[in-house]
Amino acid sequence: MFDYVSFLQNLSNGVLIGGVYALIGVGLTLVFGVMKIINFAHGDFVILGMYCAVLLNSLLGWDPYLSLLVAMPLGFVAGALLQRLVLSRLMEAPPESSLLVTLGLALVIGNILLLTFGAEPKSVNVSYASSTVSLGEVSFSMILLLAGLATMVVIAGLYTVLNHTELGRAIRATADNRLGAELVGINTRWIEAVVFGIGMALAVTAGVVLIPLLFATPTFSGAIFTLKAFVVTVLGGLGNIGAAIAGGLLLGVVEVMGASYLTSDYRDAYGLLVFLLILLLRPEGLFGKTVKRV
Amino acid sequence: DIEVGVINSLSGPFAAFGERYQAGMEVALEEINAGGGVRGEPLTLSVQDDRSEATSALAAIESLNRQDVPLIMGSYASSITGPMAQLMTRQEIPLIVLGSADNSITKPGSPWVFRAKHNSTIVAESYFDYFDFLREQDDSLETVAMLYGNGAWPASLAEEGERLAEERGYEVVGNQSYDQGTSDFRPILNRFRSEEPDLLYVVAYAEDGVAIARQMREVNLNAKAVAIDTGAALPSFVDQVGDLAEYVATVVSWSKDVQYEGVEDLYERLKAKTGEEPTFYEAEGYLALRVAADALERAESLERSDVRDVLAETDLDTPVTHVAFESFDGFQGQNPIRSLVLQIQDGEHVTVFPTDLAAEDVRYPTPVWDER
Amino acid sequence: MSDQADNVLSIQNVDLGYGSLKVVFDASLTVKSGELVGLIGGNGSGKSTILRAVSGMIKPWKGTIHFDGQEVSGRKPHEMARVGLAHVPMGRQLFGNMTVHDNLLLGASLPAARDRRDENLEKVLTLFPDLKKYAREKAVQLSGGQQQMVAIARGLMLGPKMLLLDEPSLGLSPLLVKDVMAAIRRVADTGMPILLVEQNVKQVLQVSDRAYVLENGYQVLDGPSSELQDNEKIKKAYLGL
Amino acid sequence: MPSALKADGITVSFGGVVAVNDVSLDVEQGKILGLIGPNGAGKTTLFNALTGFVTPQAGRIYLHGNEITRLPPYMRTRVGIGRTFQTERPFEELTLLENVLVAAFLKEPKRKKAEQLAMDVLEKVGLADRYDQPALDLNLARRRRLELAKALAVQPSVLFLDEMMAGLNPPALKEMIEFVRRLTDQNLTIVMVEHIMEAIIELSDHVIVMANGSVITEGLPRDVIEDPRVITAYLGED
Amino acid sequence: MKKHYIIFAGLVMVGILYPQMFPGYLSVAITLLLYAGWATAWDILGGWAGQVSLGHASFVGLGAYFVAVGTAHHEIAPWWSILMALVAAAMLAYLWGRLTFKLKGPYFTLSTIAIAEIFRLIAINEGWLTGGATGVFIMTLPEPFGLDLFSRQVNYYLALAFAAITVLVVMLISCSKFGYQLRAVREDEDSAMASGINPTTVKLKAFMLSGALTALGGGIYAIFLSFIEPHIIFYLLLSVQIALTAIIGGRGTIWGPCVGALLIVGSGEIFRTTFAEANMLIYGLLIMVVVIFMPRGIVGEPARYLIRRVYAKRAQG
């Protein structure tokens, strides 16, 4: 007998987890799309967001969602500064350079956190940590629902900015051809700073949203988030915001379904296999397409 | 001065544990030096960071070897301590294991490697002794579901658990591992729920343990007794999980309410050192250095072979546990330590088993979620 | 100096180069308002380099550049666009994965240009009617010549005070070369100052008012185009006569 | 004379756009075929179909009587096709000699001999004195010549030149025309796309005019440029 | 080219004498040599052929596991198991490349991470094959000609031989036809095809060679550690370290990866002992600084600058 209730339960869990993945991935997608930077520090930005929430909670007793008010602007400024002061120096360098610099950055961030907060995992215990909302026989985790909601808001906002504003057009132009954008009067250095700022703000947001769910550890989990972000990003197509959602959802559903109906020890492998499959069948991602001319 | 070598994970992924061992060793060091040091000289530690990786640890051994230390203590992960044990055996340097609990370090072991703390067999046996103890009260206990991370420690504990379950007549109705870093256990827990296990045997590090405890509530998974190794032993587990942590049991090598002499004093000093609630990690760090100092005091000279010889004859009482290195069941240089089962009762870790060391009675059975 | 005052562009004694390689030596050049000035010379003589220096892609090693009355040496390309300089470079630098339409709109990204975007778009499409057909296609898909037209059109969308054109006829069919040259002349006739770099010396001298000749980075000749057309040296070296 | 290159009914489309529509051609050995037509007519696409860089939807291609329709580009190079790219594509981080050496290795696997061959080719195109310069810093005329050198170093029997002359100043253009003419003296067959009429008229033995993907007319250069259709579509009235 | 061979001979001489001079510093030296070899091997694919892989830990793991499981579970002598590992690595690289070489740039890189992660999971979960999450101990090794394979000295010379072999292979490649094909493919695949090169074949050969050599180092690594655990040996961070070493030193240069190993392993060891807890922080900063100021690597950047400068001088003069 096929158990529809647990199937629906698993499916909805997958979708919600996928929402979280999408939130982690979308900032990376944006940054890659515009600057062609593979940002290895993305996961560590997520962790920075977590610590931000932890700090505000322990000092002022704020709810994590409240700390978004501080974390997002801070993330934006930090990202913009990072781009202006460090990454902008690499515009001429081979593409691997940015990969290495962000890798170094990941080490630096992780170890600064280690030195300031200690290695002990930290979290924020919210009252709604294991509460659920039930719909018929299917129940939804409250924190996951909130995270899903946050994802939707953030991505809708980002989509609007990119596709319906002058700034968005300028960002897309810079992504396409940097010199060309300069020539039509777009200050690409500014745009890049803004984009990196947005990317970091998004990562930080993801961290804050995740803290009721997960622990912040300084040097360990950054790579895990980065990896998930990469998978999401490539599934959707590097640089395609809307597709990041699809990528995230797909990843979440595949992992949860695999873990539920196959074996759980290969949970991550299911996502990676689908990732590879899509990469091979559609090298530009699920929705990506670029035209190449010889 | 007499200098002993320490190789510890102070940076990298295992730094969380390294920090705690370090604090424990410092407390022991202060105690020893306040008591006149060893052989009338102050004891000092020559500490090397292994960056949580084996190659650095091997380089650190050579570096300490050049300093001619009589013995070395280290390290946390078995991936580091394993290669260390091999190299130090060849170079004939005594090794006192700091944190690694993997069986393979002392089984088959070597004449140069000593471990005062527990290993996976001892820990798994403690859990099953505890389960047996519960079964004496309630003979309906039959089925067990196991959930563990895919790291070396959880995996070996699961292996032992599986063996013991069979040996002692429990039926394993669920046996699942997960990749470390996973934070969503709902698929597994949902599956377990349909199996309705009497016992839940979970091996997970801190973050995972918290997530598992919370999600058990979320998916409404009930069991008569729940054991979560490692994760549930930390004070932060109670902070994070709150009421949901009640009734959870966990095995440790030391606890502040165990009935050994000097425990309260040690507890206070450890707490003063870190400013936080001490755990068995600090205690194990303390233990290792106490064992080392004891051997150095007794040794004929600081020659390594002399140190090794007296280490093998250790018979030491500490506020953590009694230490004597023995060969048994294929182990060598292993202290047959009596592990403790703690249960979380009213937000506190309380020693409940073995009964002669216990501070309180076990609370059993665990009520179902809806009735809490 | 009144003479200086109506120079839209004035380059004085600049040295230019890349890395440690100097390629332009002590060049000076002016463009007055309403003038169409040609810049000709052999391959690699430094013509594009001068344009790059004007639009801020490279910094002059020595000397000054004034545009529209201000000293501008060392500014960034987007700053030059902001003060009204449109550079249509060789290699075009289109937004390949965006539509032709988007490319044109982006030409008018600056606030000043945005106000007159529709008006400019109309003008540009009358100048290059073919573009209407490709408006919805991605720029990479166009053939080389088609892309060239998009590039010039995008430059004009800025509604600039001055236009720098680097080999606008490159890769165009003879018919289009004529069209483009005529279009350039028409644009110039509206009073737009233009600095035009071209290999097609004959055509340049026909449409331009004045011209400079560059050889191996040195400025060797300049004067009204009609005079240069009759210059023996030019005839031999550049017109292949 | 035997046919060096023959194509039958080549059709290429991208999505809905038919870029090349049922084009056939036949070039005799040692002759030059000129290909002209308005921008976007499909010339480069036809080139790419003939050299294997795009896959035609229909048609067959023969080199010296052997069908090569299904061969990948590098196999076509190995059986005797050489080509240049409309936008030059040197190996930027390599020196000029190394650039040409890569191609020269195709027929001369021995390093010494290949180097000799590469130097000879560089000599021919007049870049020998700069053999150790990185290709990155070349100016346009030299990049073109390097592109040509690379195509020649594979020792092709049929050479495809895509707008080799564009952007050259008149003296350089003259040199290039001379150079290409000399190539046919060595029995090389050439197919060239060009917008510079001077080059087409002086060099080609036969001209094909394309517009909107199809051949609109073909013949001797002199005749073709008089054709009113060619004038309206391509050349423009004087 | 000749000067490279002279440098090579000199370095090998120094390498041979080193244990006599610094017998107390062998572990660091072994680590350095292993990284030099791995980075050089990685560079065949990553530098010379331009395909940046972040999955090379799979090959290290393959080599290490063949040796460890071979001796621990099947009593196969390490030289046979290394030989089998070489073949297996080449085969793996072939299949891997077949599958992913149509991906370009970052897509290829990300695919390598994904595949390597899958191998990590297999190594952890398939205990019957690999010994599982608890890892494998190498307890005994045969003693060919009375040599104790566990001794640091022997480990050292094995690592030296490994590094020397990979560097030699790269030196031979760099001036051969194959070497130029690799560079051509890296620069521009279409243009390479126009020169008659089949980019896929060339990349496959590079990957197979690179993978097999990396596995060789992996086998020696297993003997060196004598205990391996899948989490460590198949870890993304190991892949990253290998790539990092090569790129920091200078991709596509003969000595770059070796210089990178000297810097990375050397500074790691120095920082470890001098900066205590902050060592990884300083290490991260060092990486950032080197990459920002020398994006083409310690060897690559000056080399490129020199060539262009010399040329500029000549053009001016």
Ligand SMILES: Nc1ncnc2c1ncn2[C@@H]1O[C@H](COP(=O)(O)OP(=O)(O)OP(=O)(O)O)[C@@H](O)[C@H]1O
């Ligand atoms: N990015 C660059 N780096 C180094 N050298 C360069 C660069 N661009 C151009 N050069 C060199 O500068 C010199 C002048 O080049 P420039 O492009 O200005 O010439 P040009 O007159 O525009 O020639 P063409 O008619 O071929 O376009 C040439 O010798 C060229 O090799």
Ligand SMILES: Nc1ncnc2c1ncn2[C@@H]1O[C@H](COP(=O)(O)OP(=O)(O)OP(=O)(O)O)[C@@H](O)[C@H]1O
């Ligand atoms: N990869 C592609 N995807 C979509 N359309 C393409 C592609 N390549 C070419 N086209 C279309 O095919 C048509 C022919 O292009 P092609 O480059 O062959 O023209 P051409 O004759 O070489 O022109 P030019 O003389 O300007 O170089 C153009 O309309 C172009 O938009």
Ligand SMILES: [Mg+2]
């Ligand atoms: Mg130019």
Ligand SMILES: [Mg+2]
């Ligand atoms: Mg074309």
